[in-house]
Amino acid sequence: MTNLDKEALLGAYRRMKTIREFEERLHLEIQQGQIAGFTHLYSGQEAVAVGVCDHLSDDDLIASTHRGHGHCIAKGCDVIGMMKEIYGRADGLCNGKGGSMHIADFDKGMLGANAIVGGGPPLATGAAIATRNAGKGHITVSFGGDGSCNQGTVFEAMNLAVVLKLPTIFVFEDNGYSEHTGVSYAVGSKDIASRCRGFGMPAAKVNGDDYFDVYDAMGEAVVRARSGQGPSALECTTTRFFGHFEGDPQRYRAKGEVEEHRENRDCLKIFAARVVREGTLSADELAAVDAEVLALIDRAVGEAQAAPPPSIDELTTDVYSSY
Ligand SMILES: Cc1ncc(C[n+]2csc(CCOP(=O)(O)OP(=O)(O)O)c2C)c(N)n1
Ligand SMILES: [Mg+2]
Known part of the structure; x- marks a missing residue:
């Protein structure tokens, strides 16, 4: 096991706990009708986001998914700014116009949550061309679910990353379901890592419920990426404690499944x-x-509730980036 000092361990625990409490509280706030828009909670998967991002600096870049709050917090995004963003407030991280599924913070190397399943890998692969050309040893990481591993965009990105030997890492979080469809049905080979190996990169299978397992496997992938040896992949088996989206009745899950996972996983x-x-x-x-x-x-919820929404004059601003 990698030797982590006390400060690093406390930091890892703090980040995982922050994600958990952020999500558990959001679940309550949503139930009380406080939050508009669609929300996908990450609770249960924290060890993946934190085990991965603990190897990254603000100059390394990540591309997230629709289930992105955990990735944002693990990458260092401001928790109060995120809560305000999800509440749609003017001083949220994206001026209240992104909401849960489009939080981004370039200062922290967080390229954005992403409503397009399989959208992260092409973004991170493209960004890896830029980081490689800059020559400063920075790397990029994409997160994706088990469902994303079936997307053509992901195949193209993985192939290009191998061909160009890019400093990028493909992280797949297998939480058992793509929306309401079980991974054992939808992933033909039942094996995401071997699919990645088929593109010509090393891929580790990791217990995503175990921070140390994720951290160690990610460490090896990061050494490869930073030293110009090209891309790697991680398949992390994990579980989500809530439904696919907030409001999902979860009839496809076995009775007692979530309780059992909360107890043992x-x-x-x-x-x-x-x-x-x-x-x-x-x-x-x-x-x-x-x-x-x-x-x-x-504090984050209190400040978000008290903060004003964007003014009507700002309806058409922040729509396009200016370069
Ligand atoms: C290209 C595309 N196809 C379909 C959808 C609808 N959709 C949203 S989330 C989702 C499931 C994704 O499953 P997975 O990749 O396992 O991520 P998880 O939700 O489990 O985190 C689907 C099919 C979408 N948003 N984008
Ligand atoms: Mg999934």
Whole structure:
């Protein structure tokens, strides 16, 4: 296992916990009718976003998915700005005009959440041409679900990345479902990593419920990418604790499935049990982080609720980028 010092472990736990509480609170806010627009929650998958992004700096770039809040937080986006964005407020991260599915923050290397399934890999692959040409050793990462691995855009991106030996990493989060369709039905080979290998890149199969597993596999892929050896892929098996979208009745899931996953496959519990067992962090230290995170999320919701929406004069601004 990679040696992570205490500060790194506390940071990883804090980021995963922040994603979890952000999402659990959002679930309540949405149920109370506080939030307009479509929302897909990431709760349950935190170890993937954080295990991956803990290797990246603000100058490395990520392309996210429709389930993007976790990727944003793991990449360092401001949590209060994100909450305001999801509430559609004028001082949200994208001036309240992006909402849950289009949060972006270029200062943090977050190229954007993306409503197009399979949209992230071509973006990250294109961006990798730019980072390679800049020659500063920066890399790009795309996130995608098990459903995205069936998209033609993803095949083209993976092939181009291998042909051009680009500094990019394809992360696939297999949370068991693409909308309401099980991965065992929809992914013909049942094996995303071997599909990636077929394009000519190394691909690791990782337990996405385990931060350390993700972190270690990502570490190897990052060394390859930064040293000019080309792309890699990670297939991370994970689980989502909520429905595909908020409001999904989830009739396709077995009775008790989510409860069982919350009990036995919760990446936060798995992380906490390990660090306490190994004596690297204490239960009290983790509890202090929990309290800090809950206070931050409370503050984010309070500030978002109090903030004004964009003014009507700004209806047509921020539509196009000016270069
Ligand atoms: C190109 C495209 N096709 C279909 C959709 C509709 N759609 C939205 S999310 C989704 C499922 C994606 O599943 P997966 O990639 O496993 O991600 P997850 O939702 O599990 O995170 C689909 C089919 C879309 N947004 N874009
Ligand atoms: Mg999925």
